Amino acid sequence: MYRLDSSDGDFAARFEDLLGSKREASQEVGDAVAAIIAAVADRGDGALIDYTARFDRLTLTPEGLRFSAAEIAEAGRAVPQAVTDALRFAHDRIRAHHEKQKPSDHVYEDALGVTLGTLWSPVESVGLYVxxxxxxxxxxxxMNAVPAKVAGVERIAMVVPTPDGVVNPTVLAAASIAGITEIYRVGGAQAVAALAYGTQTIAPVAKIVGPGNAYVAAAKRQVFGRVGIDMIAGPSEVLVIADRSANPAWIAADLLAQAEHGGGAQSILLTTDSGIAEASIAEVERQLALLPRRDIAAAGWAEFGAVITVSSMDEAIALANRIASEHLELMVDRPRDLLPLIRNAGAIFLGHHTPEAIGDYVGGSNHVxxxxxxxRFASGLGVLDFMKRTSLLGCDPGSLAALADAAVTLAGTEGLDAHGRSVSIRLNR
Amino acid sequence: MYRLDSSDGDFAARFEDLLGSKREASQEVGDAVAAIIAAVADRGDGALIDYTARFDRLTLTPEGLRFSAAEIAEAGRAVPQAVTDALRFAHDRIRAHHEKQKPSDHVYEDALGVTLGTLWSPVESVGLYVxxxxxxxxxxxxMNAVPAKVAGVERIAMVVPTPDGVVNPTVLAAASIAGITEIYRVGGAQAVAALAYGTQTIAPVAKIVGPGNAYVAAAKRQVFGRVGIDMIAGPSEVLVIADRSANPAWIAADLLAQAEHGGGAQSILLTTDSGIAEASIAEVERQLALLPRRDIAAAGWAEFGAVITVSSMDEAIALANRIASEHLELMVDRPRDLLPLIRNAGAIFLGHHTPEAIGDYVGGSNHVxxxxxxxRFASGLGVLDFMKRTSLLGCDPGSLAALADAAVTLAGTEGLDAHGRSVSIRLNR
Known part of the structure; x- marks a missing residue:
């Protein structure tokens, strides 16, 4: 665990260390992935089936690539009712919130009579990697399917590997609740390649979203441009800002909820109160003993956890803006007062009664x-990620005449005379 | 030139050919670029200066990397007044339109008392490649700088190579009009690396935008994730949909305006009227003779141009949606009637008096x-590309209690007990 105090002489350097710490083992998988993509693009189903036999130890036929409706229904029946109910509850809340993100078209005419506007339309087909x-x-x-559905995406093709043939029925049940019916039992770079290039069985999609391992991430990076992709996700992270009003036991529970992910997940506490810092550290140790995943959480906390004491809330916010955390919990007395100061955060959790886990499941906001x-430059997943803007421009003879001279001048200075001619040929001069 | 008729027996196959045609020589520059990025990340200014000497034949010192205010002002004075005026006119129109794209925050409380919302904030620093x-x-x-400024980006660092020391004063004048003052005379993958990693002289940015050659594109792809990037642009393209009301001379002028870009630029005419098709082809030949860049335009039209005759406007729209053109001109009698049918296009130009070139310069919409x-999955550049969303979630004891059971159930089914505990520890049960 990193233990920093902003009044220490070496604080700046140690904070830089923390910011720069590598939490993900970088695997050089680019060449292997390029070969897989080329094979699937070339041979389609055949390559997909070969790789699935090799990596997932599962023998498939082209007909068996896709889950049947009966298999999906059967998975749904295998899920306990309480879980199904919780998934429906979560689905409905996520849907209600994302409905509010739908953008509106905007078309107007300006003072010169030029029509300008933005039209929004859904991406027609999306691949969802699970x-x-x-x-x-x-x-x-x-979290991935609902915004796509709300955006109006017509076709969602989901891929999920089933190593050794083992199916996770809850994943299929969630897909079913979200209205997904097209599901293939393939994964890895080969599944990403199938979604991007299409095979005899799987029609290609326009955009691919969803988390995955290093092979999946490399495959998404390589097919980017041919199809759209979402962000490439790294290990999860939480930053808790606490003042003396915070409860150290609750802080510790939230730090541990992040640490139990393992795989480089990071929990950071930033506090103005050294008593809260010490008490939270002690609570982490105490609560660790209660966790089924205590080994993973303890190792993650030890390697990547951090507790930083600062002299003022302003200083805490300044550091938080540099950390630009995925999740930012404001466990302070008046959390809303801080909002105007926060510039970089994926999601903000307000006050003592909003643990990140609520947002992970049922708050309604997106956990991607x-x-x-x-x-610092990207946003969480939302409805806008499954839509695109088309811009609109319209002139009549009068407005074209008003714009023509400047356009012809600029075309001329760029050496593009045909551009200028395409304007002047329309003028009756 | 491709000449297709949708009633031909082999139309489907030939249209697929057209869609799949490679217009860009793919250069394998990934390894060279990776070495350049590593060197700049490691040695900073020294590497940047070495590569600039090697690729741009220009010897620089660290102090000489950045254009001085005097140099920028001098460039402004070297630009003819008519060009400066046209740039200002374009700037003001682009700015006015992009101001309308600014998003609003949205925070609300739902029926359970949960606070949900979306807060927008500008990216703090952006690198602009020219x-x-x-x-x-x-x-x-x-087109790149104005949306960033409108979004509220605090720092824009522009890079532009000056091979052999030759400066394009109009580029500096445009930057100055857009309010850019931080400009470096470097380019290529080394400039992208400097923006992403920072050097002793150039502070790193959060996002990099702007067009470039194969080295620049590869560099942007490789630094993606460390910083944000815009789309990687390919050769430009226009699709003209024309009915019998269209003027073949105007169609031809627009097709040639695209073809004069060279480098794989593509012009396609889709028309319901074979007379318009033939007359437009003849006009292209006639007007080619008038163009200073006739060699480039003729070669581009011959290799990548296409004229497709279709039997109905519905068919034209269906093909246009598959082509998903960067620019779509609707040179038809009632262009607005077609808008609800168009699903994939970067920008739409309405009617006979809206040549694409108006949008390239002074329409006000973005030409990126x-x-x-x-x-099919991406949008033109706009204000949203220079902002990011932070989601907001807030519970009080009552709303947390209403959400808790479902959250704990889902955490349990995912094997994440510490997630469940972070919720239940806050309940007084």
Whole structure:
């Protein structure tokens, strides 16, 4: 665990260290992934089936690539009713919130009579990658699928690997609740390639979203341009800002909720109160003993955790803006007072009664958020990620005449005379 | 030139050919670029200066990397007044239109008492890449800089190579009109690396935008994740949909305005009227003779141009949606009637009096648009590209209690007990 105090002489350097710390083992998988993509683009289903046999130890036929409606329904019946109910509750709340994100077209005429505007339209088809094994989170299926549905995406093709044929029924149930019916039992770079290039069985999509391992991330990076992709997610992270009004036991519970993800997940506490700092550290140790995943959480806390004591709330906010955390909890007396000062954060959790886990599942906001300081330039997943803008321009003879001279002048200075001619040919001069 | 008729037996296959045609020589520059980025990340200014000597034949000192205020002012004085006036006119129109794109925060409380919301904030610092040499377009400086300024970006660092020390004064004048004062005379992958990693002289930025050659594109792809990037632009393209009301001479002028870009630029005419098709082809040949860049335009039209005759406007729109063109001109009698049918296009130009060139310069809409069919999933550049969303979630004890059971159930099904505990520890049960 990093233990920093902003009044220490070496604070600036140690904070830089913390910011620059690598939390993800970088795997050089680019060449292997390029070969997989080329094979799937070339041979389609055949390559997809070969890689699935090799990596997932699962023998498939082209007909067996897709889950049948009966298999999806059967998975739904295998899920306990309480879980199904919770998934529906989460789905409905996520849907209600995302409905409010739908943008409006805007078309207007300016003073010169020029029509200008922006038209929004949904992406027609989206591929949703869902990891298999221990990282299979039904909540993530909802978080990716619901904004796409709200945006009006007509076709969502989901891929989820089933290593050794083991299916996670809750993931299929979540997909079903979200209205997804097209699901393929493939994963890895080969599934990303199938979504991007299409195969005999899987029609290509226009955009691919969803989390995955290093192979999936590399595949998304390589197909970017041919299709759209979402952000490439790194390990999750939480930053808690606490003043003396905070409860150290609650702080510790939130730090540990992040640490239990493992895989480089990071929990940071920034506090103006050294008593809160010490008490929270002690609470982390105490609560660790209560956790089923205590080994993972303890290792993550030890390696990546940080507790930083600062002299003022202004200083805390300044550091938080540099950290640009995926999740930012404001466990302070008056959290809303801080909002105007916060410039970089994926999501903000207000006050003592809003643990991040509420947002992970049922708050209604999206839990797919920018990691690894990318909140400096990126946003969480939302409806806008599944739509695109088309701009609109319209002139009549009068407004064209009003714009023509400047356009012809600029075309001339750029050496593009045909551009200028395409304007002047329309003028009756 | 491709000449297709949708009633031909082999139309489907030939249209697929057209869609799949490669218009960009793919250069394998990834390894060279990776080495350049590593060197700049490691040695900073020293590497930047070495590469500039090697690629731009220009010897610089760290102090000479940045244009001085006097140099920028001097460049402004070297630009003819008519060009300065046209740049200002364009700037003000682009600014006025982009002001209308500014998003609003939205915070509300739902029926359970949960606070939900979206807060927008500008990216703090942006790097703007501007190509040197023949591809130096002052209009592109405006199109990239204005939305950043409108978004509220505090720092814009522009890079523009000056091979052999040759400066394009109009590019500097455009930057100055847009309010850019931080400009460095470097380019290529080394400039992208400097913006992403920072050097002793150039502070790093959070996002990099702007067009460039294959090295610049590869560098942007490689630094993506560390910083944000805009789309990677391919050759420009126009699709003209014309009915019998269109003027073949105007169609031809627009097709040639695109073809004169060279470098794989593509012009396509889709028409319901074979007379318009033939007359437009003849007009292209006639007007080619009038153009200073006739060799480039003729070669581009011959290699990548296409004229497609279709049997109905519905068919034209269906094909246009598959082409997903960067620019779509509707040279038809009632262009607005077609708008609800168009699903994929970067920008739409309405009616006979709206040549694309108006949008390239002074219409007010942005000319940085998705190419190579990426309008299926991407949008033109706008104010939103220089801002990011932070989501907001807030519970009080009552609303937390209303959400708690479902959250704990879902955490349990995902095996994340510490997530559940972070909720239940706050309940007085």
């Amino acid at each position: 990891p298999g094994g221990t990282a299979a989170y039904p909540s993530s299926v909802l 958020l920018p990691t690894a300081r990318s909140a | 190509p040197g040499g023949t591809a130096a377009y002052p209009s592109s400086v405006l 648009l998705p190419t190579a069919r990426s309008a």
